[in-house]
Amino acid sequence: MRKPKYLIAALVLVLAWAQAAVAGPTYDQVMKDKVVRAGIMTDSIPGAFYNDKKEWVGFDVDIAEEIAKRLGVKLERVPVTNKTRIAFVQQGRIDMSVANMTHKRERDKSIDFSITYFFDGQKILSKKGQFKDHKDFVGKKIATMQGTTSELNVKNLLKELGDPDFEKNVISFQKESECFQALRMGRVAGWSTDSTILLGYAAQAPGEFELVGDFFSDEPYGIGLPENDSAWRDAVNFTLQDMWNDGTYKQIYDKWYGPETPYSFPLTRKVEMWP
Known part of the structure; x- marks a missing residue:
């Protein structure tokens, strides 16, 4: 039995809406909602963890907060694990995964990545x-x-x-x-x-x-981002580069990995810069 044309048309519209909801331009959505959802670990010391005061802190937390601040939006922290951080990006549950994730070619088949923001x-x-x-x-x-x-x-x-x-x-x-x-x-x-x-x-x-x-x-860390969304990837990359240029990145790095910290780890490379 043939389906009425209006049902087919409605189905097409629903499917198109669902696809747009999941794979739409992330940058436009973030700017519209004024919220960026960042997947962040919870027990990766000192990248992202709960301290003795039960505060969610760490290097990745500060990086995500600074990106949100510079984009003029609010940061929504979403807990992720090694198993969920990629899936959440794919499913549209987060806009970026700031979760000590090594950029590998195999992973790049599933999601995109920012420039390297940490070297380990x-x-x-x-x-x-x-x-x-x-x-x-x-x-x-x-x-x-x-x-x-x-x-x-x-x-x-x-x-x-x-x-x-x-x-x-x-x-x-x-x-x-x-x-x-x-x-x-x-x-x-x-x-x-x-x-x-x-x-x-x-x-x-x-x-x-x-x-x-x-x-x-x-182990070069990249921020996990939605696939094929160049406007959003550029926004994150430019923000990371601006943070490096004005010294904010170094301030955050030294806060968590400087010589006076329990986690001292010398910074030996620089963030990739574009003219």
């Missing part, structure tokens, strides 16, 4: 004095976060070092705090992820833990 690398954290080099972890259990590049990187490292059980020896958890708890309890010999996250957690127990070995990956 992967290391291994262990109890002090137990290990001297990466090869000492062969045959040992190492914690990491499920579904992350860290998980893949540490498996590849153990494989290259000749660990026949490299798959089984990488124990994956949902949260950074769970990895740290496993390390403290001795359930794993090490925890591997981006070095600044490791430094953040190690600072909670001064003198008990140390980073072992050199960097074994390059």
Whole structure:
């Protein structure tokens, strides 16, 4: 039986509206609503976490707040995890993911990214004095976060070092705090992820833990953005560059990673600048 033409037309309009609601120009929507929804982690010290006063703070929090301020809009913080930060961008639940996310080509198939706004690398954290080099972890259990590049990187490292059980020896958890708890309890010999996250957690127990070995990956962080939305991507990129130019980025960086902080991590590269 044929459907009446008006029903077909109505269906087309509904589908078009739904598509526009999800994939419409983000910049226009943000400017219209005067709100930018940012996906931010909650237990990634010192990137984004709850402090002793139950305040949601951190480097990524300050970066997101500054972007919103310069765009003249209000920031709506949306909690995300390693598993949800990309999906929320795809589903239109957030406008940007400021969530210590490494820009990888595989991820770029699903969402777009800003220019690199933070530079890190992967290391291994262990109890002090137990290990001297990466090869000492062969045959040992190492914690990491499920579904992350860290998980893949540490498996590849153990494989290259000749660990026949490299798959089984990488124990994956949902949260950074769970990895740290496993390390403290001795359930794993090490925890591997981006070095600044490791430094953040190690600072909670001064003198008990140390980073072992050199960097074994390059982790350039980008802000996750909706696919094929150049106006919004440009707005975020230009804002990051302006923050670098006027010194605001450095102020935020030093607040969380400066030499006087528990998370001291020298800034060795600069944000990509366009003339």
